[in-house]
Amino acid sequence: VIAPDATVLPSAVSVRALGVTIPAQTDLVRAPLGTVSGFDLSEFNVFRGEAPVDLVRLSDVKHATVTREAELARVSLQAPLVTGEDGEARLDGMNLECLALDLEAIEDGELTAVALWTDCQMVGGVLSGGEGRRSRRQMVSFLATPARVTRGSTVRLRGKYDPSTGHFTFVNAEADAPPPPPKPTTTTTPAGESPLAKGVSASVERWHFPMINDERRNRAYDAAIQKCMASGSHKVVDIGGGSGLLAMMAARAGAEEVITVERVGDMAECARAVLASNGFAEKIRVVHGSSLDLTPETLGFADGARPTVVLSEVLDDGLLGEGVIPTVAHARRELAAPGALVVPAAAKVYAMVVSMPPQPEPIVMPASSTPVGGGASRWSAYDTLRPPEVKKYTSVRADRVKFTPFSAPFEVFGFDFDAPLDDPASMADYSRESDVVVDATASGTANAVVFWFTLTLNRPTEEDAPADLCTYPAMTATCGAVESSRCWNEALQFLTPASVEAGKSFVLKAAHSPTRVFFRDIIV
Numbered sequence: 006v007i008a009p010d011a012t013v014l015p016s017a018v019s020v021r022a023l024g025v026t027i028p029a030q031t032d033l034v035r036a037p038l039g040t041v042s043g044f045d046l047s048e049f050n051v052f053r054g055e056a057p058v059d060l061v062r063l064s065d066v067k068h069a070t071v072t073r074e075a076e077l078a079r080v081s082l083q084a085p086l087v088t089g090e091d092g093e094a095r096l097d098g099m100n101l102e103c104l105a106l107d108l109e110a111i112e113d114g115e116l117t118a119v120a121l122w123t124d125c126q127m128v129g130g131v132l133s134g135g136e137g138r139r140s141r142r143q144m145v146s147f148l149a150t151p152a153r154v155t156r157g158s159t160v161r162l163r164g165k166y167d168p169s170t171g172h173f174t175f176v177n178a179e180a181d182a183p184p185p186p187p188k189p190t191t192t193t194t195p196a197g198e199s200p201l202a203k204g205v206s207a208s209v210e211r212w213h214f215p216m217i218n219d220e221r222r223n224r225a226y227d228a229a230i231q232k233c234m235a236s237g238s239h240k241v242v243d244i245g246g247g248s249g250l251l252a253m254m255a256a257r258a259g260a261e262e263v264i265t266v267e268r269v270g271d272m273a274e275c276a277r278a279v280l281a282s283n284g285f286a287e288k289i290r291v292v293h294g295s296s297l298d299l300t301p302e303t304l305g306f307a308d309g310a311r312p313t314v315v316l317s318e319v320l321d322d323g324l325l326g327e328g329v330i331p332t333v334a335h336a337r338r339e340l341a342a343p344g345a346l347v348v349p350a351a352a353k354v355y356a357m358v359v360s361m362p363p364q365p366e367p368i369v370m371p372a373s374s375t376p377v378g379g380g381a382s383r384w385s386a387y388d389t390l391r392p393p394e395v396k397k398y399t400s401v402r403a404d405r406v407k408f409t410p411f412s413a414p415f416e417v418f419g420f421d422f423d424a425p426l427d428d429p430a431s432m433a434d435y436s437r438e439s440d441v442v443v444d445a446t447a448s449g450t451a452n453a454v455v456f457w458f459t460l461t462l463n464r465p466t467e468e469d470a471p472a473d474l475c476t477y478p479a480m481t482a483t484c485g486a487v488e489s490s491r492c493w494n495e496a497l498q499f500l501t502p503a504s505v506e507a508g509k510s511f512v513l514k515a516a517h518s519p520t521r522v523f524f525r526d527i528i529v
């Protein structure tokens with residue numbers, strides 16, 4: 006439909022590739038798991054599939070560059086179409102079926118993944134989607150088998166583009182060559198994932214990887230579990246067992262009996278494999294199901310006994326979203342022995358009122374929260390397309406987004422998961438409202454609340470004992486915690502903008518339901 010001499014922009018796209026090593030870490034990237042807190046977690050790698058592809062900002066994840074950058078493909082959008090052997094007319098360079106990629110190593114090391122992005126040819130130059138452009142993410146495509154490289158050598162990869170997912174996948178051409186005939190050809194498609202691996206990896210959220218890798222979270226839980234076990238002989242129910250990590254810590258610390266409950270079937274299956282490979286198959290039992298559906302009989306401790314420790318880590322970035330209140334309340338009322346120890350015992354939600362300017366994703370700012378006069382208000386028609394979730398909190402790494410604090414951090418709600426059972430604080434339908442008086446520390450338009458939490462794992466023996474973990478590392482000391490954790494992000498909720506004035510106070514209307522902390526309005 007366009008004139009033959011029309012200018013097309015971009016006129017070409019170049020798919021760029023870089024060989025990298027990506028270690029296991031607390032960022033959202035599925036590097037292979039190995040030893041965690043002294044346990045072998047490699048069985049959990051079933052949830053990576055054969056060769057996972059993650060979209061990340063390369064500058065945000067720990068990585069080492071091991072090769073020079075290379076061009077994987079160049080597609081011209083301007084040149085005349087070319088007709089392939091199949092008679093189909095395609096963009097010049099668009100045959101992405103069987104790609105070869107030669108990467109020259111600049112370091113001795115292990116190439117575990119290929120990072121990819123596109124550079125667009127514009128009129129006056131190249132618009133790169135690479136690491137330096139904050140608004141773009143790069144694609145990280147892990148190799149099924151890492152390649153050892155030596156400086157100066159060239160590693161040849163075979164790659165393939167899947168138009169249904171937009172993913173490029175690779176295999177090491179030398180290490181993963183298809184077996185010669187007449188053997189059955191199991192790898193006719195480069196880096197193809199088996200349907201089974203695909204199904205299993207899709208059933209588990211990616212955040213399990215950073216969570217399992219969060220050594221500070223793990224150490225704090227390990228210490229708290231050891232403290233519990235030091236107080237006597239214990240039967241432990243581990244609710245939301247995931248990989249079985251906390252259950253293994255309990256067994257290692259000397260628990261008499263441990264049962265771990267996990268509602269996701271594939272995960273419960275995987276926990277069994279992890280436990281077996283670590284020698285805990287006999288010691289720890291896995292129950293597949295929601296703890297909320299269990300009774301002491303279906304939970305199944307020997308002789309119908311009730312657990313004396315309720316252990317859980319069902320906490321999302323906003324603390325309550327995974328159901329810690331109803332889950333722990335039910336376990337204490339319906340499953341556990343009277344006076345059972347509860348880990349975590351308490352949590353506090355902290356918040357800070359901020360001014361957040363429009364910026365690249367993951368921030369999705371509703372127009373109703375965009376400061377008037379700000380350049381972004383011209384995009385307000387786009388608001389009708391925004392997902393309804395923006396009304397709730399989104400997850401951000403506060404140290405990676407731009408904002409101006411308009412208040413000091415303040416405590417919003419304290420939660421005592423360990424409160425006596427006749428105390429309203431232990432009720433499953435636990436909801437509260439609170440008008441928090443906040444002193445403004447800057448003048449301007451406030452439009453969001455950043456919030457996070459601290460965790461106290463064991464029942465405190467003295468008042469004002471420091472919390473064990475703070476989920477916003479920069480606020481660890483301010484919130485009186487001894488350690489920070491990085492697998493949780495901060496929660497961000499937008500508000501109707503309100504003008505506040507430094508030195509004056511305003512009211513922030515805060516509330517929580519059993520499963521969500523939220524903020525209503527700023528009243529000046």
Ligand SMILES: C[S@@+](CC[C@H](N)C(=O)[O-])C[C@H]1O[C@@H](n2cnc3c(N)ncnc32)[C@H](O)[C@@H]1O
Pocket residue numbers: 216217244245246247248249250251266267268269272294295296297317318319320327328332
């Ligand atoms: C945040 S992960 C923690 C996993 C593991 N305990 C750890 O700390 O590494 C929470 C897990 O709990 C499971 N879960 C949440 N609520 C549950 C419930 N009431 N009963 C059983 N599983 C639950 C989720 O499916 C998820 O796998």
